[in-house]
Amino acid sequence: xxxxxxxxxxxxxxxxxxxxxxxxxxxxxxxxxxxxxxxxxxxxxxxxxxxxxxxxxxxxxxxxxxxxxxxxxxxxxxxxxxxxxxxxxxxxxxxxxxxxxxxxxxxxxxxxxxxxxxxxxxxxxxxxxxxxxxxxxxxxxxxxxxxxxxxxxxxxxxxxxxxxxxxxxxxxxxxxxxxxxxxxxxxxxxxxxxxxxxxxxxxxxxxxxxxxxxxxxxxxxxxxxxxxx
Numbered sequence: 232x233x234x235x236x237x238x239x240x241x242x243x244x245x246x247x248x249x250x251x252x253x254x255x256x257x258x259x260x261x262x263x264x265x266x267x268x269x270x271x272x273x274x275x276x277x278x279x280x281x282x283x284x285x286x287x288x289x290x291x292x293x294x295x296x297x298x299x300x301x302x303x304x305x306x307x308x309x310x311x312x313x314x315x316x317x318x319x320x321x322x323x324x325x326x327x328x329x330x331x332x333x334x335x336x337x338x339x340x341x342x343x344x345x346x347x348x349x350x351x352x353x354x355x356x357x358x359x360x361x362x363x364x365x366x367x368x369x370x371x372x373x374x375x376x377x378x379x380x381x382x383x384x385x386x387x388x389x390x391x392x393x394x395x396x397x398x399x400x401x402x403x404x405x406x407x408x409x410x411x412x413x414x415x416x417x418x419x420x421x422x423x424x425x426x427x428x429x430x431x432x433x434x435x436x437x438x439x440x441x442x443x444x445x446x447x448x449x450x451x452x453x454x455x456x457x458x459x460x
Contacts, residue, residue, distance in 0.1 A: 234293050234340060235430040236347045239281040245270050248283045248295035248328075255330035263394065267328075273392070278303055282347050284331075284340050287430070294340040296329040298348050300355055307392040308361055312400060315381060324348075324357040324405075327392070345376060346423055347431050352405045354433070360405055363390050363398030370399050376419070377411055378403045 239245045249268050257264025273279050274297070284294030299306055306325045308314075314323075326348055331340050352360055362378065364370045365387075370380070378401040382388070387397035404411070412420040 232339060232343060232428065232430045233288065233337065234284045234286050234343070235432060236282055236284045236294075236343050237432045238351075239283045239295075240435075242270075244283050245274055245281055247285070247292035248281050248297075249274075251292045251295045251332060252328050252330045254332045258333040273297070273299065273307065273327075280351060281328075282344055282351075284344060293335060293337070294331040294344055296344040296348055297327045298324055298351055299327065300324045300357060302355070306361060308363060308390060308400065310392070311390045312388055314361070318359055318361070318402065321358045322356055324352050324355070324360045326360065326362045342419070342422070343428070343431060346428070347433065349405065349408065349423065350431070350433060357405050360403040362401050362403070363393060364401060365393075365396060365398050370401065373401050373403075376403070377408060377417070 237244075239248050249270055253264050253268035256267050274281055276299070278300050280298045282296045282298065283292060285291070286293050301309070301321075301323045306323055307327070308325050326345075329341065329344060348360070351357075360378075361381075362373060364373055374380075381400045381402050387399050389395045390398050409420075409424050411417075412423065
């Protein structure tokens with residue numbers, strides 16, 4: 232890909248993500264341009280991850296999304312709606328602030344951010360992903376990925392953490408996604424599941440090798456050791 236996707240780990244990266252939010256949301260809602268240009272409290276919350284897509288040629292930010300989980304606190308969206316019974320008592324994740332610059336010509340940026348969000352959810356043992364969508368076009372896009380409308384017979388609901396704007400609320404079964412995509416011969420199955428994208432880096436490069444190398448030799452069990460017991 233012409234860009235990379237990683238978790239924002241510095242204030243500089245977080246502000247780059249906010250710049251993309253400001254351009255994207257401010258394009259349609261000018262009153263949000265200034266607000267979204269600064270990090271908010273949720274950006275620094277331990278349950279939140281901010282994803283940042285960066286153009287590899289220019290170093291410019293070209294996309295972002297924020298993933299919050301309910302591992303320790305309820306999701307922001309749960310403060311505005313009562314989630315259905317089948318979502319109660321599970322570890323959930325919510326995607327917010329999904330954005331690309333309005334002039335962006337690359338449709339794979341949003342798709343890569345969704346794949347990164349999906350991979351993050353798998354690694355965090357999230358069962359369901361929840362999202363709010365303002366427009367019918369966004370709803371159709373999420374449904375093509377496998378999201379389902381949680382309240383199909385209800386009008387959009389205002390979300391407090393989204394400026395009180397009305398949203399359709401959709402959910403996605405993370406743990407069943409691969410089976411569902413495969414069963415329906417989804418055109419994105421190979422891209423989402425069967426393709427390794429080295430430019431989607433959710434962990435620091437070389438971190439795992441460095442951690443293993445730093446372990447005392449006695450701490451690293453061998454296959455032969457287990458085979459003798």
